[in-house]
Amino acid sequence: MSSKLITERFRAADLVDIVKPIWIFDQQGHxxxxxxxxxxxxxxxYRSGLNALARGMARSLDIRQRTRIGHLQHNITGWSLFDGLGHPAGEFECVLIAVPASHALALIxxxxxxxxxxxxxxxHLRKASYRPLISVMLGYRPAPRVRPYYALVNxxxxxxxxxxxxxxxxxxxxxxxQAGLLIAQMAPHYSREWWQVPSNDLISDVIKRVATLLDEPLFSPCFTDLCHWRYALPAETxxxxxxxxxxxxxGLAFCGDAFVGGRIHLALEHGIAVARQMN
Ligand SMILES: Cc1cc2nc3c(=O)[nH]c(=O)nc-3n(C[C@H](O)[C@H](O)[C@H](O)COP(=O)(O)OP(=O)(O)OC[C@H]3O[C@@H](n4cnc5c(N)ncnc54)[C@H](O)[C@@H]3O)c2cc1C
Known part of the structure; x- marks a missing residue:
């Protein structure tokens, strides 16, 4: 179902089907x-980034961005929403909560x-839990060696x-x-262990691990960045x-990856199914 949203209803001009395959590796780096x-x-x-689909779906809808909802209030006609400072953020007949279960729990x-x-x-919300994940970006100029794959999965x-x-x-x-960018998603066990480590030490460690896995001297990236995702992927749904x-x-419902597992298409399909139930 979600692939039709990508290829038909919200088809964007910059949609790309990545040509190269994904290869695999094990603990020993084989x-x-x-x-x-x-x-x-x-x-x-998408050439312009993965949020192209969300941007396409949002077109012509009344979407208020950068508004963190702090609490809801049930009333006779439905729900009043309030932002983090307690300011009114709108009155709605129904509310579909599509945030990570840990946030949904705090909100309720x-x-x-x-x-x-x-x-x-x-x-019910307390039963879901999430694994953390650290992403590290390593930019190189010139680009790293060309490979027969575009990604490796452990x-x-x-x-x-x-x-x-x-x-x-x-x-x-x-x-x-002339540049190349590698993105390393670190394993949950590694992310947990290295969560508090200063960025520079963490990045240096990841650089060495990437160079060792690829057996390529990628020790001097020209650009680095990292992101800590506290609620990256559900451990228990x-x-x-x-x-x-x-x-x-x-007039309230919940959807998202806390119920179906950490996959974008599953979260999207779940949101559509629950929205239909609400209707
Ligand atoms: C680094 C990383 C890589 C991933 N790679 C893949 C991949 O390759 N393929 C794949 O299928 N899945 C991948 N996933 C998993 C996937 O991104 C998630 O499972 C999916 O985005 C979940 O969708 P969702 O709609 O449930 O929630 P989310 O995408 O988490 O969306 C929830 C939204 O709610 C907002 N929000 C939270 N609290 C509030 C509040 N109080 N008020 C207002 N807004 C709020 C958040 O800012 C967020 O925008 C990856 C995840 C991570 C972290």
Whole structure:
């Protein structure tokens, strides 16, 4: 279903099917060809960045950005929303909460929701938990050596790196001319262990690990950056159906990766399904 949204309804001019395959590696750093069947499936991205799909879907909708909702208040006609400072942010008949379950829990705990439903909703939301993830960006000029793949994935989940992508292979517009960008997604166990380590030490360690895995002297990137994702991927999901049976009579519902696992297309499809239930 979500691939039709990408290829048909919200098709963007800068949509790209990445040509090169994904290869795999194990704890020892042994690299080999990936599954040919999985590699035959399209690997969609956008020259202007992955949020092109969200931008397309948002067109002509009334969307208020940069508004963190701090709490909700249930009333006779539906819901009043308030921002983090307690200022009114709108009145709505129904509310579909599509934020990570840990944020949803804090939001409901801070909200004025009928007591019995509030307790049951919070009980369900507490069951979900997330793994942290650190992403490290390494830019090189000239670009790293050309490879027969555009990304590597660690299949035994025992290596410090879980995913390494050659961003400039997805589309050359993603980097300045003659440059290359590697993005390393670190494994959950590594991310947890290195969470508090100062950025420079962390980046130096990742540079060495990347160079060792690739057996290529990539020790001097011309650009580095990193991002700590506290709620990157759900470790344990919770049941949306049981939760929404309690919430829907209040004109409230929940969707997102906390219920279906950490995959964009699954979260998107879940949002559509729950929105239809609300209607
Ligand atoms: C580094 C990384 C790489 C990933 N790579 C892939 C991949 O290659 N393929 C894949 O399928 N999945 C990938 N995922 C997982 C995927 O991004 C998520 O599973 C998916 O985005 C979940 O969608 P969602 O709509 O449930 O929530 P989110 O995408 O987390 O969206 C929730 C939104 O709610 C906003 N928000 C939170 N609290 C509030 C509040 N109080 N008020 C207002 N707004 C709020 C947040 O700012 C956010 O924009 C990756 C995740 C990470 C971190």
């Amino acid at each position: 690299i080999q060809e990936g599954d040919p069947l999985q590699n035959m499936e399209p690997k969609w991205t 705990e801070a909200s004025l929701v009928p007591e019995v439903e509030r307790e049951s909703i919070c009980k 299949t035994d989940k025992a290596h410090a790196l879980s995913w390494l992508a050659w961003e400039h292979e997805k589309s050359p517009e993603r980097v300045p001319e 919770t049941d949306a159906e049981q939760l929404n049976v309690i919430a829907l009579p209040l």
